[in-house]
Amino acid sequence: MLSKTVLISESSTHPAVFRNCRLPVFFFKSVFPLGKLIERHAGIVSELGAGGSVATTAWDFARRLGCPEIYAAGLDLGFPGKRTHCRTSLSSMYTQLRTNRRLSVDAVNFAGITNADPFLTENNSGGMTLTDNRLIIYKWWFEGQIKSAPKGCLYNLSKEGIKIDGMEFRGKTELLKKPVIRPGINSTIKERIDTAAEIYSKNGFNNIKKLVQTIITECSRLEKICSAAAVTLKELQTVSEQSTLQNGLKLLSEYDRQISDSPSKELTGFIIQPVLNEIIDEEKSMFENSGKLYCSILEACEYHRIHAERALSRMA
Incomplete structure (x- = not known):
């Protein structure tokens, strides 16, 4: 029954859906930062209203198709x-x-x-x-x-x-x-799928592959920065000399700048935001909060890098 079905989704859908799905898949714009990063490389421009339900998205899709009824x-x-x-x-x-x-x-x-x-x-x-x-x-x-x-x-x-x-x-x-027009609809859908597949085969796959490589590189870079920052932070907790403390804080500021100036800002924001929310709600010292931030970013980057490496291996 599903053999002629077309799946319309956003990129934040659980990966198992796509792994187990052998149907044509069309993506629309995501509301999540990591999804936006993917869209920029894949050329996804279509947007559907997200009312929090499958029904709201389906209705907006039908409306945007220009269906008269x-x-x-x-x-x-x-x-x-x-x-x-x-x-x-x-x-x-x-x-x-x-x-x-x-x-x-x-x-x-x-x-x-x-x-x-x-x-x-x-x-x-x-x-x-x-x-x-x-x-x-x-x-x-x-x-x-x-x-x-x-x-x-x-x-x-x-x-x-x-x-x-x-x-x-x-x-x-x-x-x-109403008259039966399914054959005509099927013919149009097949034509559009074939056209989209041809365009994607030329540009989309290579762009996504480059993006995954970028994510791996960026996560590795952030891991090194956070590891170095965590070491510096630990050393500063035992420092009493003012000049050494100031130099250490300047170094931490430089690490922070490198993290915030990431070329993949959507990815960095996606990783950092949950940690920032936790820190805001907690009353701890600057050293404790900073340490938690660096460690959390490090763990998140490692997690994303591992999964990105797995994805890249499947693209080979």
Whole structure:
């Protein structure tokens, strides 16, 4: 069934997805620094709205394709019939695997429905459907995007789904009356994939390979700098002479400059930011915070370098 599927993703998706996927893959712009670094080398320019859900990204994708009509299936944004998912969904099957004698399926489903302040709201049939404070955010997102998007025909096939202003309810019968144009769509998709593959084979692969090599080189450079900085910092903690201390601090400032002036600023920022957040929340001495920063950057660079080296070996 998936043999004719095209995967559209951003680069932060778990690597196992791409390793196990034998489908054509198209990337859109990432919101993460490391992803942005990849995009700059791979020539990724397309951007999709990230509303925090597969549904929001899929809707934005359909809109950007210029579809004159968009039909949303399964977009209920609530709990019709007090159900969290359809019975054959992955989430439903996962719930079955989690249950035991002390944790029943009903208990898991009850928690899923009640742990975000559920309430009733109007649905597409004029009745009421249970939703909660999490799902209602997506309703607001859709309504905001629909107002700012170019005019088009948007329809929701979920009769018991909560009402979304600007997205009219349509039954599946009307949708099934539409002409069958799948063969034409498949032909267009194949043509576009072949064109993209030809462009990528000329430039994309080599650019990505160069990027991975750059990441390895940059991580190795940062590892050396952080190792040297950590040694200097340790030595300064036992220094009492003022001139020696000043010289050591100047040396640390130079190390800091080399780290912050990294040619791959996105990568450096990606590595440093989580550590900075931890340091800000802790009340420790300058030496302790600096030591933690250098060690954390060192560990992060080593981690990224090892995985980049593995990736490069697969490209050989």
